[in-house]
Amino acid sequence: MSDPIVNDLTFQAATVNGSGSQSSNSVLMRAIFKMGIPVAPKNIFPSNIEGLPTWFQIRVSPEGYMARKGDPEVLVALNPATWAADLKGVRPGAAVVHEAAYSTANAREDVFYYPVPFTQLAKTKIDNDKLRKQLLNMIYVGVVAKLLDIPLEAIEHGLKRHFQAKPKAVPINLDAVKVGMDYWDENLQKQDAHRLVPMQGKTDGLILVEGNQAAALGCLMGGCTVASWYPITPSSSLCEYIGTYADRFRVDPETGEKRIAVVQAEDELAALGMAIGAGWAGARAMTSTSGPGISLMAEFTGLAYYAEVPVVIFDIQRIGPSTGLPTRTSQGDLAFVYNLSHGDTKHLVLLPGTVEECYSFARDAFDLADRFQTPVFVLSDLDLGMNLWMTKPFEYPEQPFDRGKVLDAAAIEKLQGDWGRYRDVDGDGVTYRTLPGTDHPLAGYFTRGSGHDEDARYTESGEAYARNMDRLTRKFETARSAVPAPIVDAKGSPVAVIAFGSTVNAVEEARVRLREGGLEVDFLRVRALPLSKAVTDFVRDHERVYVVEMNRDGQLYDLIRLHLPSDLVGRLSSIRRYDGQPIPADAITRPILELEAVPAS
Amino acid sequence: MSDPIVNDLTFQAATVNGSGSQSSNSVLMRAIFKMGIPVAPKNIFPSNIEGLPTWFQIRVSPEGYMARKGDPEVLVALNPATWAADLKGVRPGAAVVHEAAYSTANAREDVFYYPVPFTQLAKTKIDNDKLRKQLLNMIYVGVVAKLLDIPLEAIEHGLKRHFQAKPKAVPINLDAVKVGMDYWDENLQKQDAHRLVPMQGKTDGLILVEGNQAAALGCLMGGCTVASWYPITPSSSLCEYIGTYADRFRVDPETGEKRIAVVQAEDELAALGMAIGAGWAGARAMTSTSGPGISLMAEFTGLAYYAEVPVVIFDIQRIGPSTGLPTRTSQGDLAFVYNLSHGDTKHLVLLPGTVEECYSFARDAFDLADRFQTPVFVLSDLDLGMNLWMTKPFEYPEQPFDRGKVLDAAAIEKLQGDWGRYRDVDGDGVTYRTLPGTDHPLAGYFTRGSGHDEDARYTESGEAYARNMDRLTRKFETARSAVPAPIVDAKGSPVAVIAFGSTVNAVEEARVRLREGGLEVDFLRVRALPLSKAVTDFVRDHERVYVVEMNRDGQLYDLIRLHLPSDLVGRLSSIRRYDGQPIPADAITRPILELEAVPAS
Amino acid sequence: MSVTLNRIGLARDAYKGAATTLCAGCGHNSITNHLIKALYELGVEPHRLAKMSGIGCSSKTPAYFVDSAHGFNGVHGRMPALTTGAKLADRDLIVLGVSGDGDTASIGLGQFMHLIRRNLDCTYIVEDNGTYGLTKGQFSATADVGSVQKRGTVNTYEPIDLCTVAITLGGTFVARSFSGDGKQLVPLLKAAIAHRGVAVLDIVSPCVTFNDHEGSTKSYEWVKEHEEAIQDPSFIPYYEEVQVDYEPGTTTDVRLHDGSHLVLRKLHELDHDPTDRAAALKVVEDGRRTGQLVTGLLYVSPEAEDFSTREKLPEQPLRDLGEDDLRLTRGQFAEVMSELA
Amino acid sequence: MSVTLNRIGLARDAYKGAATTLCAGCGHNSITNHLIKALYELGVEPHRLAKMSGIGCSSKTPAYFVDSAHGFNGVHGRMPALTTGAKLADRDLIVLGVSGDGDTASIGLGQFMHLIRRNLDCTYIVEDNGTYGLTKGQFSATADVGSVQKRGTVNTYEPIDLCTVAITLGGTFVARSFSGDGKQLVPLLKAAIAHRGVAVLDIVSPCVTFNDHEGSTKSYEWVKEHEEAIQDPSFIPYYEEVQVDYEPGTTTDVRLHDGSHLVLRKLHELDHDPTDRAAALKVVEDGRRTGQLVTGLLYVSPEAEDFSTREKLPEQPLRDLGEDDLRLTRGQFAEVMSELA
Numbered sequence A, B: 001m002s003d004p005i006v007n008d009l010t011f012q013a014a015t016v017n018g019s020g021s022q023s024s025n026s027v028l029m030r031a032i033f034k035m036g037i038p039v040a041p042k043n044i045f046p047s048n049i050e051g052l053p054t055w056f057q058i059r060v061s062p063e064g065y066m067a068r069k070g071d072p073e074v075l076v077a078l079n080p081a082t083w084a085a086d087l088k089g090v091r092p093g094a095a096v097v098h099e100a101a102y103s104t105a106n107a108r109e110d111v112f113y114y115p116v117p118f119t120q121l122a123k124t125k126i127d128n129d130k131l132r133k134q135l136l137n138m139i140y141v142g143v144v145a146k147l148l149d150i151p152l153e154a155i156e157h158g159l160k161r162h163f164q165a166k167p168k169a170v171p172i173n174l175d176a177v178k179v180g181m182d183y184w185d186e187n188l189q190k191q192d193a194h195r196l197v198p199m200q201g202k203t204d205g206l207i208l209v210e211g212n213q214a215a216a217l218g219c220l221m222g223g224c225t226v227a228s229w230y231p232i233t234p235s236s237s238l239c240e241y242i243g244t245y246a247d248r249f250r251v252d253p254e255t256g257e258k259r260i261a262v263v264q265a266e267d268e269l270a271a272l273g274m275a276i277g278a279g280w281a282g283a284r285a286m287t288s289t290s291g292p293g294i295s296l297m298a299e300f301t302g303l304a305y306y307a308e309v310p311v312v313i314f315d316i317q318r319i320g321p322s323t324g325l326p327t328r329t330s331q332g333d334l335a336f337v338y339n340l341s342h343g344d345t346k347h348l349v350l351l352p353g354t355v356e357e358c359y360s361f362a363r364d365a366f367d368l369a370d371r372f373q374t375p376v377f378v379l380s381d382l383d384l385g386m387n388l389w390m391t392k393p394f395e396y397p398e399q400p401f402d403r404g405k406v407l408d409a410a411a412i413e414k415l416q417g418d419w420g421r422y423r424d425v426d427g428d429g430v431t432y433r434t435l436p437g438t439d440h441p442l443a444g445y446f447t448r449g450s451g452h453d454e455d456a457r458y459t460e461s462g463e464a465y466a467r468n469m470d471r472l473t474r475k476f477e478t479a480r481s482a483v484p485a486p487i488v489d490a491k492g493s494p495v496a497v498i499a500f501g502s503t504v505n506a507v508e509e510a511r512v513r514l515r516e517g518g519l520e521v522d523f524l525r526v527r528a529l530p531l532s533k534a535v536t537d538f539v540r541d542h543e544r545v546y547v548v549e550m551n552r553d554g555q556l557y558d559l560i561r562l563h564l565p566s567d568l569v570g571r572l573s574s575i576r577r578y579d580g581q582p583i584p585a586d587a588i589t590r591p592i593l594e595l596e597a598v599p600a601s
Numbered sequence C, D: 001m002s003v004t005l006n007r008i009g010l011a012r013d014a015y016k017g018a019a020t021t022l023c024a025g026c027g028h029n030s031i032t033n034h035l036i037k038a039l040y041e042l043g044v045e046p047h048r049l050a051k052m053s054g055i056g057c058s059s060k061t062p063a064y065f066v067d068s069a070h071g072f073n074g075v076h077g078r079m080p081a082l083t084t085g086a087k088l089a090d091r092d093l094i095v096l097g098v099s100g101d102g103d104t105a106s107i108g109l110g111q112f113m114h115l116i117r118r119n120l121d122c123t124y125i126v127e128d129n130g131t132y133g134l135t136k137g138q139f140s141a142t143a144d145v146g147s148v149q150k151r152g153t154v155n156t157y158e159p160i161d162l163c164t165v166a167i168t169l170g171g172t173f174v175a176r177s178f179s180g181d182g183k184q185l186v187p188l189l190k191a192a193i194a195h196r197g198v199a200v201l202d203i204v205s206p207c208v209t210f211n212d213h214e215g216s217t218k219s220y221e222w223v224k225e226h227e228e229a230i231q232d233p234s235f236i237p238y239y240e241e242v243q244v245d246y247e248p249g250t251t252t253d254v255r256l257h258d259g260s261h262l263v264l265r266k267l268h269e270l271d272h273d274p275t276d277r278a279a280a281l282k283v284v285e286d287g288r289r290t291g292q293l294v295t296g297l298l299y300v301s302p303e304a305e306d307f308s309t310r311e312k313l314p315e316q317p318l319r320d321l322g323e324d325d326l327r328l329t330r331g332q333f334a335e336v337m338s339e340l341a
């Protein structure tokens, strides 16, 4: 037996979806987290309800890396259909817990096998007929606990935490866990090197939260009152979380009145249409969707852009084109969303890279939409949105809402009619609006997606049209410095990476690896479109800049090339990954090392 | 009286729409054309059926310039609502024919007035009560004929040509024309310098045709059998022409059977969906729309791209965003169409610049769609599509249809099952398909917009996904050299223009003007996306390249910047015009002269 | 010249809008005028009115009445979604949607139906001319079988009867009328506005330019000859005393949610009970079979819960709520954070 | 072991597809099996079959029958348009669409209705479970009022009754059935396929994972207790002799366009005439009122002209036409050119 490898592994359970393994994985993950060890869980699930292969990974590292790392060190194999491939995928030295019935004849010899007769055990040791199928999975929790040295108390904590809502389930499940532990004690022995040891100070005070859940909280804290949506993976949970939290926190316990409307629309066109109608009438309104829904929202987005109606649109990206792989992640909608709709359109796009930003960008998106009277997109992705992530608890907002330039009856009265809906009084391209219901005879105006002049009158004048379009450009320029600025971490290296969104984790890890190999790499993380001037400055300060993203066509790479003065364009290279899985660090280190021609350490 | 200015003027009639002035303008235009003088008519109409201002311009030039030239030299003013502005717009020395009732007190003194009591004349000289309102417009035809020296025979020809379908109307209208001639003879005298003189050899054998009409003919000659559409200006006439021609040429006179289905769908989503269904089943199918429809077609376009279904989509551009100015022209959909739909999508886009190309690109688009099994867009615009243009008669196609890689039952049999729908047998990214109905047990396959492998089986494999996406890139690269190549006219000047679509006319005229001023400007006209290597070569051969287009954001300019190696990017400048009117030559000469700092001649 | 003011002190002029740009004689213009009359007589406060529409000649009309009210001319066929959103944001708004038969029965059919299903409190007017006016005369999906297009094409497809659709979906106020029949239409419009819930009015409104010829079943001529009004309606607003003075058995009195009444005087023998869904379907279907255009109030369910009520929205408009109403308290926020630990 | 071959010499296995990936017990799987049986017994030529669908668990099922046929799994709610196009391209195709209640009654409602209006010759199956299976159990628009979601939410909105919608639009074959009732469903499926024109089958098909609990009105339990079949159907294909042997007055014989017969044996007293549109609407409405699930053939109009006929398409599929059929002749082309001079 080799030296122990402590707290540094990827655990993977390969099961069949719909079989109840989610609970087991959750319990394991929470138990490890309880031990004070950083965890980064990833759920890799099929576009299916029951019967297809599914995987759950828990990356464990003392440094708290949160990027995906392929090739697990610990495998629980409970799906005969993928057994061969699963086995092939583990690292040399891995611990392979598998259904004893699976053949290991002619199998790899560089791993350690722990055969467990799960089906048999479930049949003989679990009395509950109804729950047997699900409880079978708890048996592997027991086995893995023994395998990795997870204390029983941690497992108990995990169970309690997972079954928060139905505490009765805890003892039944614990019994099944113990079946696994007993089996280990009686039949198996540790052979591989991987184990877990409690840690201090790494997870203290941290929470585990999904990006969509964080965004839902952000919406509520941002004052959202109308959420209209249409179900689609991986965005559904965002509005479902809004609904759940709203039922708790937005309902008057006495009257039952609800201070939000969460409406399941008939499709995405209606979902966005409702949000725009609400935004026009002064509510803070949002919708949430994914690729196919974004395509369906193109026409309405153009209306909101041109008629200048605030609305917040979440795109939890999955991999397209078309239906694509609905349960796989991607950053493939960036370019399309940025100028969604025909004609000359350009949108504000927020690009959260962490669950904290899912929360705070969601919250602040409503301010931005109101300030700039335009659609604000928040582009998250399946990885960020549907997986649990460790983070510090979110901060309570200290600022009041910024409702932007809205004139009430008193303000209109003061202006004595000297008001025009699209007059650029302040020179920033942002004009003053009134809301329907404003009790003043001069407050009303007519909103339209066709040509209009400064006073919102219908016009087909080419000059008025061009003036208006130029003002919209001006407004966009104003917004450029109001959207979240890039985060720059520069140490004066000539080499740098630019990335956005959920790839941040892989980039950070790659930087550590590269540094270990002697290559310092600076980093700018784009957090919004339009791109900031800071991006130009950053590129100017670096000789070679790698743009990392998860799409085929290098969409951010292209946007930056268009943003830069021509003399800087040549400094950029593109690193892309598009297989539907969160990008791992080595998909960044490898090409950089190649291109930098620094021998790998 | 100054020297006569011969055959070089812009005529403009300012009337109210729905009043019947279209016939008068058409008669005048055909009469001038009959004189052998090149004409370039432009109809500037409101998004309205009756009662709003409308203008009709006929540009006349011995050189046959077809670009719009603002500021007419001959005005017929029959709309009191625009009288002041219309008068303001004419050039010094212009001939202004106007309703006598309009005041010319304090009006410009640098033009020549020809007051005509049209209403009065119509009342007293025209007996036909019902048609009086329309015939009033014929009176100005008579006046203008006298004003410009258009012979009566030419007018008669124009009348016959215009009333081809109802010859009975000719004498009634001719009488009204004569009222105008008589009024001139009795009351008015030539004062301005503009006149028309018959020419030889300039219009011989030419035809006058609208771009949408040409495209409709192209569709029929290209073998289109399913045309599904939803009405929208300015694209409606394309499918309406298909319907009209099909009624003549695709109907079996005996059985009444129709060798095409022209279907008015319930909306644009359905229109494209039907075309895709038909393309999948092996028909040559198309749809036609404009901006808002393009936005609604995003989702289905992504399906056709990813499932690889041939379909032809016409976008007759009008100015957006949103409803925008529905009856004004634009080139604002280029960028949006090029990667229409979420995820990584890229499309073939044909960019006709002339009515001949509207015809031949429409025809050939079906071959390209079949060859590359993908949506093929044809981007025209309102100016090209709805105005009449002089051109040589179109050529009859000598090639058979290219149906692309389709395997019939015999071919499948020969392959003995060694066939996979998405296998790249030839290395060009283009794979073999079978059509439903193919009588072979191995011919069937399942088409889907979700993940699929080489054999069209459902898969969520990231590797299979990436392989497929890379093949689509390969296919796109193959198509790059199959789409219409740019047209280059280079004389070795260091200065050049790149443009696409209907701006070609203004560019050509601008080049003449610049040449007259001593500045030779080379020209590359892009005729399709993806951009050809020839664009790179062209830029490499020039020091300064101006990209001319009709949109706010410089969409072609951006696409070229992305296409070029970085060292060439700095050579480009952008010239944009976006007021909904066809770009005039001086909107190109002026900025070029400024930037080239050559004093204007 | 004395100007008559309505109960909120406004003259009829206050309900006017911009000058119409529709064709002279267009049915839509008449409807605009009837609307102005209804709104003026009802004493609707202009600032509480939200005028919503899609795209089409019909959809332009909201610009032609109550200039001082807010209006939203959206995109083609999607007025229902915008309307739903506006009403959710401010349930105090009096939401009035105007659409066309192309806008509603083709591209917008799904949204129209789902709006009805939700019973959104709004008035939904379809200015139905059987054609696409603004795009120059194509058939719409309400064109009757056998009806002839201006250039001669004959329609072979069953029309979509918007009233039937509305009734089968449980629409709570469904009426058909004719742009030329102000006597019938004005009271129906008032009742529609007073009704709490969705009020659908399918109003035949001839297009003089593209669909007023022989062979059309949406022409003035045809409608005049084939209209079969089933009642003679009068509207009595809640703020006026009911003084029905008809012979017993000759009228039906519909009490609306706000206390207004729509009194329907019987015409002919037919005694239509407008609260009977099956009867409503039958009266339309009978009309279809005999080639008559049945007009009047077809169906009403005055007390059905509307969308805002079912969604349990508070009295105060959502859009007026502030940080204190909307943010979790510090305590609640901390509670959520601790749950996530 | 001998294998029984059908009239075109194929074994039942030839009608199978890939292994299902749906949940064990899902109603959709039963429908797949009934479809396999119907297609096998009818002797449908696999290569003539086009299997069309949208997106959802239900829409996945075309992959699970007749593997050798072409199939097209399109985008959510838009199967009708794809189907229309495919049929226009090749009128010889036997076009079979499978959809879900989410796919059809929400996002796809407009296309569904316009397909019916056109009477496209196809079979349109809705596998109706009152929920969005694939996205994990949200209500669909066919969920009944008062029906309870798995997590407890109660639906307050009127369901969209797809059969009612189809009948009012003039759908020419409208039936309701239950995934668990093969005896009824198989003959209805055969008749639907034999019917020339649109055949809509709304088949209640329980979702065992998200909508099979108490409180649901789309559960096995509920349907078993509330199904009210109005007839007992038998299908006699055109290539078999009609040998009806029932007591007179106990059956209705529907002769379909291709010469096949659907013989409907009366159950209970109710004597439903399936060619009477108003009666069809009433039988559904009565069921709704009494809380029964009425199943059987509701309405049929066997001789109505289908879309291809109304559009005057030639016998030969459009997609098989070549240059000579499609291009203007040189003479015609020259004629057009000279007109433009």
Ligand SMILES: Cc1ncc(C[n+]2csc(CCOP(=O)(O)OP(=O)(O)O)c2C)c(N)n1
Residues within 6 Å of the ligand: B230, B231, B232, B233, B268, B292, B293, B296, B323, C055, C056, C057, C058, C059, C075, C076, C099, C100, C101, C102, C103, C104, C127, C129, C131, C132, C133, C134, C135, C140, C207
């Ligand atoms: C998405 C989209 N498609 C098409 C159009 C073009 N369009 C404008 S109005 C209209 C039809 C209007 O018909 P209807 O609603 O009956 O109104 P009407 O003009 O007859 O009153 C159409 C198709 C559009 N504006 N947007």
Ligand SMILES: Cc1ncc(C[n+]2csc(CCOP(=O)(O)OP(=O)(O)O)c2C)c(N)n1
Residues within 6 Å of the ligand: A230, A231, A232, A233, A268, A292, A293, A296, A323, D055, D056, D057, D058, D059, D075, D076, D099, D100, D101, D102, D103, D104, D127, D129, D131, D132, D133, D134, D135, D140, D207
């Ligand atoms: C445009 C679009 N929106 C949303 C989705 C997500 N989606 C997939 S299936 C589905 C609903 C399926 O419900 P139903 O049609 O009833 O099928 P079931 O799964 O219940 O059989 C939805 C909303 C999608 N694929 N595309």
Ligand code: SF4
Residues within 6 Å of the ligand: B049, B050, C021, C022, C023, C025, C026, C027, C028, C057, C058, C129, C133, C134, C206, C207, C208, C209, C210
């Ligand atoms: S075209 Fe028809 S619908 Fe439009 S304004 Fe004119 S008459 Fe009215």
Ligand code: SF4
Residues within 6 Å of the ligand: A049, A050, D021, D022, D023, D025, D026, D027, D028, D057, D058, D129, D133, D134, D206, D207, D208, D209, D210
């Ligand atoms: S989730 Fe429901 S509808 Fe989907 S396969 Fe499972 S049981 Fe069937």
Ligand SMILES: [Mg+2]
Residues within 6 Å of the ligand: C056, C100, C101, C102, C127, C128, C129, C130, C131, C132, C133, C140
């Ligand atoms: Mg209309």
Ligand SMILES: [Mg+2]
Residues within 6 Å of the ligand: D056, D100, D101, D102, D127, D128, D129, D130, D131, D132, D133, D140
């Ligand atoms: Mg369903």
